[in-house]
Amino acid sequence: MRARRKKHLDERADNIRDIIVVQKTSEHLGLPECERYDVKTPFNLFSNDNPVELEIGCGKGRFIIEKAKANKNVNYLGVEIQLNVLITCAEKVREEGLENVKLFNCGAEILKYELPEKSIDKLYLNFSCPYPKKQYANHRLTYYSFLEIYKYLLKDGAEIHFKTDNDDFFEFSENSFIENGFEIVYKTRDLHAENPIDNVMTEYEQKFSSLGKNINKLIAKVKL
Numbered sequence: 001m002r003a004r005r006k007k008h009l010d011e012r013a014d015n016i017r018d019i020i021v022v023q024k025t026s027e028h029l030g031l032p033e034c035e036r037y038d039v040k041t042p043f044n045l046f047s048n049d050n051p052v053e054l055e056i057g058c059g060k061g062r063f064i065i066e067k068a069k070a071n072k073n074v075n076y077l078g079v080e081i082q083l084n085v086l087i088t089c090a091e092k093v094r095e096e097g098l099e100n101v102k103l104f105n106c107g108a109e110i111l112k113y114e115l116p117e118k119s120i121d122k123l124y125l126n127f128s129c130p131y132p133k134k135q136y137a138n139h140r141l142t143y144y145s146f147l148e149i150y151k152y153l154l155k156d157g158a159e160i161h162f163k164t165d166n167d168d169f170f171e172f173s174e175n176s177f178i179e180n181g182f183e184i185v186y187k188t189r190d191l192h193a194e195n196p197i198d199n200v201m202t203e204y205e206q207k208f209s210s211l212g213k214n215i216n217k218l219i220a221k222v223k224l
């Protein structure tokens with residue numbers, strides 16, 4: 001469900017143009033292919049050569065902000081299609097004074113035109129929308145067309161960390177990774193039972209685990 005448009009949203013977004021550095025709608029994909037490219041190198045974005053980790057569907061940013069605070073020598077890129085929620089993330093990044101976070105307000109569909117090939121060291125998909133109806137399967141962020149974009153963006157050997165509370169979506173995603181040239185290097189159907197010390201909880205993860213729901217996680221890598 002779409003969040004309600006926040007008050008003075010565009011004005012607030014104008015005040016954080018240095019953090020939300022891309023703002024594009026899906027209409028961008030209506031342009032001829034050669035006019036879609038607007039590639040920013042990680043060096044352009046962060047003015048350093050540190051590794052870059054990407055979270056797609058970062059929501060209000062709890063996860064990416066915790067990661068960025070704990071790992072100042074890693075750059076974090078958050079992508080979120082809804083400005084209404086991304087604005088909260090951007091304002092927290094400003095409050096915390098985090099120089100190692102930049103945000104894109106666009107759909108994952110557009111990333112191929114915004115970032116260079118083999119530029120990403122790790123990708124996080126946290127509680128992506130499951131789109132349970134079959135006719136919307138192509139919107140799932142683990143659908144094969146998205147996996148092709150990730151293959152283009154990820155460096156050789158880079159990992160995708162995928163977490164979800166939705167068991168059917170987890171099974172769909174595991175099969176999608178395997179059928180599209182990835183290997184699964186880690187998998188659990190109950191992440192919290194394993195008590196992983198390095199797990200950073202997202203907003204949705206907190207909500208679902210507090211309701212007693214098991215959290216599924218897998219790590220996938222492109223087969224070389």
Ligand SMILES: C[S@@+](CC[C@H](N)C(=O)[O-])C[C@H]1O[C@@H](n2cnc3c(N)ncnc32)[C@H](O)[C@@H]1O
Binds near residue numbers: 106129
């Ligand atoms: C269920 S929320 C999870 C938010 C956060 N990752 C968490 O775990 O708390 C999924 C988020 O993905 C965003 N999203 C859905 N499809 C997207 C797409 N194609 N590109 C970028 N973001 C997308 C939604 O707007 C939503 O904020």
